[in-house]
Amino acid sequence: MTDLSGRTALVTGGAQGLGEGMARALAAAGAKVAVADVKDDQGAKVAESIGGTFVHLDVTDDASWEAGVAAAVEGLGGLDVLVNNAGVEITSLVTELDPDDVRKMLEVNVLGTALGLKHGLRTMRPDGAAGNGGVIVNVASVAATIAFPGISVYSATKSAVDRLTRVAAMESGKLGYGVRVNCIYPGLVPTEMGVGLAVDCADLGLFESPDAAVAGVVELTPSGRLGTVEDMADAVVFLASDQAKFINGVGLPVDGGMGM
Numbered sequence: 001m002t003d004l005s006g007r008t009a010l011v012t013g014g015a016q017g018l019g020e021g022m023a024r025a026l027a028a029a030g031a032k033v034a035v036a037d038v039k040d041d042q043g044a045k046v047a048e049s050i051g052g053t054f055v056h057l058d059v060t061d062d063a064s065w066e067a068g069v070a071a072a073v074e075g076l077g078g079l080d081v082l083v084n085n086a087g088v089e090i091t092s093l094v095t096e097l098d099p100d101d102v103r104k105m106l107e108v109n110v111l112g113t114a115l116g117l118k119h120g121l122r123t124m125r126p127d128g129a130a131g132n133g134g135v136i137v138n139v140a141s142v143a144a145t146i147a148f149p150g151i152s153v154y155s156a157t158k159s160a161v162d163r164l165t166r167v168a169a170m171e172s173g174k175l176g177y178g179v180r181v182n183c184i185y186p187g188l189v190p191t192e193m194g195v196g197l198a199v200d201c202a203d204l205g206l207f208e209s210p211d212a213a214v215a216g217v218v219e220l221t222p223s224g225r226l227g228t229v230e231d232m233a234d235a236v237v238f239l240a241s242d243q244a245k246f247i248n249g250v251g252l253p254v255d256g257g258m259g260m
Contacts, residue, residue, distance in 0.1 A: 002029050002237050002238060002240075002241040002243055003029065003030055003241070004026060004029040004030045004031040004081075004237065004240060004241060005029075005030030005031075006030070007030070007031040007032070007080040007081055007240070008031060008032045008033075008034075008072075008076035008077060008078045008079050008080050008081070008130075009023075009026045009031045009032070009033045009034070009076075009079075009080065009081035009082070009083065009240065010033075010034045010036055010055070010068075010069065010072045010076075010079060010081070010082050010083070010120075011023040011026065011033060011034070011035060011036060011083040011085055012036045012037070012057060012059055012083065012084055012085050012086040012112070012116060013036075013037060013059075013085040013086030013087065014033075014035035014036055014037055014043060014046060014047075014085070015035065015037035015039040015042035015043035015046055016039070016042060016046075016191075016192065017189075017191040017192060017193060017229070018085055018139065018186065018189065018191060018229055018232050018233070019035075019037070019083070019085040019086065020035075020046050020229075021229035021230065021232065021233040022083055022085060022232065022233045022236045022237075023035050023046060023047075023050060023052065024046075024049075024050055024233070025230070025233035025234065025236065025237050026081065026083075026233075026236070026237060026240065027050035027051065027052060029237050029240075029241070031080075031081065031240075032051075032052060032053075032076045032077070033047070033050055033052040033053075033076075034047070034052060034053045034054070034055050034071075034072035034075060034076055035047040035050075035052055035053070035054050035055070036054075036055040036056075036057035036068055036072070036086075037054075037056070037057065037086070038056065038057070038058050040054070040056055043055075043056075053072070053075040053076065055068045055071050055072050055075070056068065059084075059086045059108060059111075059112030059113075059115060059116060060107045060108055060111055060112050060115075061115075062115055062118075065115045065116065065118070065119045066119060069119045069120070069123050069129075070129065073123060073129045073130055078130045078132065079120075079123050079124060079129075079130040079134065080124070080130070080132065080133075080134040080135065080240075081134055081135045081136075081137070081240045082116060082120035082124075082134070082135075082136045082137070083136075083137045083138075083139070083236055083240075084112070084113045084116040084117070084120075084136065084137070084138045084139060084161075085139040086108060086112055087108055087109045087112075087139060087141075087157075087158075088104060088105055088108045088109065088193075089105070089151065089154045089193055089196075089197060090104065090105060090153075090154070091150045091151060091154075091196075091197055091200035091201060091204065092150065092152075092153070092204075093149075093150065093204055094152050097152075097153065101153070102153050105153050105154055105157050106153075106157060109154070109157035109158065109160070109161065110157050110160045110161070110164075113138055113160075113161050113164055114164055116136070116138075117136060117138075117164060117168045117181070120134075120136045120179070121136070121168065121171075121172060121177055121179055124136075124177065124178070124179045125172075125175070125176075125177040125178065125179065126176070126177070126178065132178070133177065133178025133179050134178070134179050134180075135179065135180050135181075135182075135239065135240045135244075136168070136179060136180070136181045136182075137182055137183065137184065137236050137239050137240060138161050138164065138165050138181070138182070138183035138184075139161070139183065139184060139186065139232075140158045140159075140161040140162050140165070140183045140184065140185050140186075140251060141154070141155075141158040141161075141185055141186055142185045142186065142187045142188070142253065142255040142258050142259040143155040143158050144158040144159040144161070144162050144185060144251075144259075145185060145253070145259035146220075146258065146259050149201070149206045150197075150200065150201045150204055150206050151197070158185075161183055162183055162185075162251050165181055165182060165183040165249065165250075165251065166181075166249050166250075166251075168181045169181035169182070169248050169249030170249060173248070173249075180239075180244075180245075180247070180248045180249075181248065181249060182239050182244075182247060182248065182249065182250050182251070182252060183250075183251045183252070184232065184235050184236065184239070184251070184252045184253075184254050185251055185252065185253045185254060185255055185259060186227060186231075186232045186254050186255065187217075187221065187226065187227040187231075187253075187254065187255030187256050187258050187259075188214075188217045188226050188227060188258075189226060189227045189228060189229060189231075189232065190214075190226055191229065194226075195210070197213075198210040198211075198213040198214050201213040214226065217258070220258050221255070221256040221257060221258040222256060222257035222258075222260070223256030223257055224256070225256065227254065227255065227256060231254055232254055235252055235254045239252065
């Protein structure tokens with residue numbers, strides 16, 4: 001339903017989970033896709049399977065972003081869409097927070113997104129290497145809108161992604177970059193990260209079992225189920241498309257109503 005033929009896209013954290021699903025969905029919609037990740041073997045396999053290209057990218061490193069985006073532009077022939085998906089979640093009670101875990105989430109989720117915005121905007125704006133404007137989609141989380149136990153710092157980082165999104169959209173508009181910037185709030189999806197969260201919450205004594213943790217999420221969700229990778233990928237494709245051409249600076253909940 002959404003045609004991205006002739007577009008080029010870069011997806012961070014594209015070697016697995018939501019990022020892989022987003023890369024596949026963008027390719028299925030017609031885009032040429034660069035899969036970016038620190039997991040070289042997995043990322044290269046995904047890229048090969050969708051007829052795309054692989055880029056090694058550590059989202060916490062400025063130089064890695066500069067080199068990775070340049071490689072993507074060269075390999076794809078431009079850059080129209082950037083999906084800042086890479087993220088980490090480390091479950092902990094507030095009373096038991098480990099400073100190293102906090103720093104890791106801040107670096108990957110906040111710094112990584114901020115650097116993605118920096119290099120995406122520089123590349124897509126009129127004087128950039130691609131220079132034709134475009135779309136940036138950041139991946140926040142329903143955790144930015146609810147008070148779910150065990151994920152205090154993760155929630156804080158995803159709230160930061162929302163604020164980064166809105167300010168970047170305003171700057172892009174004011175400075176004539178021609179780049180729309182939005183984010184999505186995924187609900188819980190049973191990827192490796194999502195399953196790990198359920199297990200961790202049970203281990204912390206917040207729920208009787210991982211299944212009880214999942215049931216607690218479903219109970220809070222009017223749609224009555226967990227999200228799927230496809231649900232999140234479809235939202236990214238929509239925001240990347242011309243169907244969303246007047247949608248800018250917003251956070252789109254893709255959470256079955258959990259965060260309403």
